[in-house]
Amino acid sequence: MRPGVRSLFFVLSLGLATACQGNRDQLLADLQSPRPEIRAQAVQALAKQGNADDLVLFTRAAKDMASIVRGEAAEALGGSQDPRVVDLLGELLEDPDESVQGRAAMALSKIKNDKAKAYLTLQYSRRARNTRQIIVQALKSANVPGAMAEAVAAESKAIWDRNLTTLNEGSLPERVGAAEELGKSGRPEAVNRLLPLVRDSQVVLAAAAVRGLGDAGDRRAVSAIAPLLDESFPQLREASITALSKLQDTTAVARLQAVALEKSVVSSLAIDSLASMPRGPETDAALCTISLEGALAESLVAGRTMRSRGGCPLEPIAERLSRPASIDSGLQAVAGLGPAAQPMLSRVLPVLTSADASQRMLALEAVTAIGDPAAGPAVQKLYEQELKALEPLRQDWVPSPLPQVYAPGFDPSAPQDGKEPRNAKTAQLFDRVRSLNAQRARDAGQVQVQPRVPSELYDEVEPQRLEPLAAVLRALGAVKAPGALDVLKQHAGDPSLPLRSAALIGLARLGPEGVEAAKGGMFESERELQKALALALAEQGEAGQAALVSLLPQFSSEKLVLLDALSRFGAPASASPALQEVVRGGGAEAVLAAHILGKLQAKDAVDTLIKALEDPSSVARRELLLALGEIGDSRAAEGVARNLYHDQPEVRAAAAVALQRMGTSAQAEALDALKSDYYRRVREAASAALTKGGTATEGAR
Structure with missing residues (x-):
């Protein structure tokens, strides 16, 4: 290299090094x-x-x-x-x-x-x-190799070891939690460890072991759990009923029937357990027996369950109705079975004139449940009798309309002696807040629920005394008696809550015109009235359900009442847009809205459900996944599959169930890894998703 070139190269190198050093110094400063x-x-x-x-x-x-x-x-x-x-x-x-x-x-x-x-x-x-x-x-x-499978296996082992150590060495509350968690693993070893604990002297631990055995799904536990129904500890008996319900073994039907008939605090749980059992001659016979011999509440539940299964044999019911000593049991069976017991109407109608008030009420409930227009004249006659009997008790002792404004000198917010009242500024502030809230609700298309202002004063009448007339009003609508629409409209504005509620429920049963008149009652401030009316509307089919759907956008804080009724009885396909709006709003309401959309298999809701699934704080994640599975649109597979990695087992199980219902092979590797998950329901759902024609019912629970 020539001397001049060598010198130039040295100068350039020195400059570059200086620049780099300067750049580094700047980075260190940064x-x-x-x-x-x-x-x-x-x-x-x-x-x-x-x-x-x-x-x-x-x-x-x-x-x-x-x-x-x-x-x-x-x-x-x-x-x-x-x-x-x-x-x-x-x-x-x-x-x-x-x-x-x-x-x-x-x-x-x-x-x-x-x-x-x-x-x-x-x-x-x-x-x-x-x-x-x-x-x-x-x-x-x-x-x-097998990255996710190894991670899942390590997680499963860590959870098992932790729960096993806690069961052996922890405090009592810790051992209770560990017993339940061990059961959720579904491992045979967990069953072996929990079985001896069902007889533990500490009832809370024994009950936890029973609950764990129910989650384990091993029917070997039935023979150890069923005798516990004879124990005197309600907590242990409740845990046993719940576990038997999950184990779905019909060998426990006889014991559950005995508990249902004993009229104790756990009898209703036993009924629910029997209703959830696989249908068969044993369970149907048990439910029919309870409808005749159980306490009224349990009898009605058993009868309604059998109503959807085609009813019970009518001969025993007819025999009870023919004997004065057993007529009550026959009436409550008819009230539970409803239309399935229609042939018994001719035996029930005479009891409407019985001198025994309780029998008359039972007969009226039975007639209402059957809903046959043939009972219309008898119900109308009973209405006239009850109205006449109540007339003296409800005498209007202030015949003129009540004033709607304060008289001079009585308004607490008005100036007195030329001075502002002490609470004037506070009252003005609250009035302004109420006004702003009302305006905001109107702008959003919502209607605020307002408390009723009494327009008249009546002598006080005990609610129990009004119940017979309330039952008659409900019956008028159920049997669609002639003139019932006008009568019920008159009572829909009654100052008495029981009568007003009964009239609105009766109107809901009178077809589209009655539904239109009744739905305004959903803006009442009484929560129990709202719930009863929403259920009555939803039970009437498309007309009532469509009315509830139309009200959804107008409710700001009571949507759960509407959604619960629609979830129980169904919703029309046209409900999808309104339900999607609820899902977008999030919160507890989104749980029920997603569930209903899944039942509707609303394909137009897929994008909304997928977007809601992206919210990390969503409380409806499990229901969103199951809804997408019900709809079965493969576009959602990728978003659903991501939840196979979720830290909550119920979400992982729901994701696997959804993929199985979609029939997609997305994330087969992740599903295969979940076959070694700690939780039994996740393993079963993942296995079902990988097996064509498999079921993932447990994972969906």
Whole structure:
């Protein structure tokens, strides 16, 4: 090289080195910047330079107050591939910020040693969905075979070991929780450990063991649980009934029937358990027996259950109705069976004239349940009798209308003696707040529920004395008696809540015109009236259900009443847009709205449900997944599959159920990994999703 060229090269090299040094000095200065984004950029730029001496700078940045800086530090530490940073990255994997957790997981994948892998598998069980998914990706990047299966197996083992240790060594409350959690695993070893505990001297632990055995799903436990129904401890008996219901073994039907007939505090639970059992001659016979011999509340539930199954043999009912001593039991059976017991109407109608008031009421309930117009004249006659009997008791002792404004000198908010009242400013402030809230509701198309202002004063009449007339009003609507519409409209404005409620329910049963007249009652302030009327409207089919749907946008805080009724009795297909709006609003209402959309198989709601699923704070995640599964649109498969990584087992199970119903093979690897999940219902749902024609009923519960 010629001397001149050599000199020029030396000068250029020296200038470049000086520039680099100057750039590095600036980066070091930027690490002290008060702006987090500047510090983060400095860490990123220094990492690209690959200077081993900068490891201490990245270590310091990993403790930065800003998550954006800690995230860059995690990447820089991983890029160094220095085994000494594994512990620090393990700490960052527990960072409060989820994005830092994910970057720390990927950084650990670059340090391919057993310690880094151990951190990843350990933290899988402790992190939320997004980080769990990234951890699996990190394990794959680290060339770990069966990455998710290994992480799931490690999580399963950790949960099992923790619960087993707690059961053996924990305090009583801890042992109770551990017993239930062991049962949820469904492992044969869990059943073996819980069976001896069902006879433990500490009732709370024995009850927990019974609940755990119910979740385990092993029918070997039935023979140990069924005798506990004879115990005197309500908590233990309640746990036993719940467990038998989950185990679905019909060998316990006879014992459950005995509990249902004993008229105790757990009898209603026994009825529910029998109703949930697989249908067969034993369960049907038990329910029919209870409808005749049980307490009134249990009898009605049993009868309504059998109503949907075609009813019960009518000969025993006819025999009871023919004997004065047993007529009550026959009437309550008819009231439960409703239309399925229509042939008994001719035997029930004469009882409407009985001198026994309780028998008349039972007969009226039976007639209402049957709903045959042939009973109209008898019900009309009873209405006239009850109205006449109540007339003296409800005499209007102030015949003129009540004033709607204060008389001069009686308004507490008006000035007195030329002075402002002490509470005038407070009253004005509250009036302004109420006015603004009302205006906001009107702008949103909502109607505020207002308390009723009495327009008349009556002598006080005990509510129990009004119940016979209220029952007659409900019956008038049920049998669609001639003139019932006008009569019920008159009583729909009655000052008495029982009568007003009964009239509105009666109107709901009179077809579209009655539904239109009744739906205004949903704006009453009494919650019980709202609930009863919503159920009556929904029970009437499309007309009543459409009325409830039309009210949804107008309700701001009471949507749950409407949605609960629609969830029980169904909703028309036209409800989809209104229900989607509820889902977008989130909250507890979205749970029921998503459930109804799933039952409707509303394909137009798929995009709305998928978007709602992206909300990490959604309380309706499980229902959103199941709804998407019911609809079966494969477009949702990717969003649903992400929830196979969720930290809550019920969500993982619901995701697997949804994929099975969609018939898609998306995320087969993740589903296969979940076959070793700790929780039985997740394992069963994942197996069903991988097996054509399989079922995932348990996972959907």
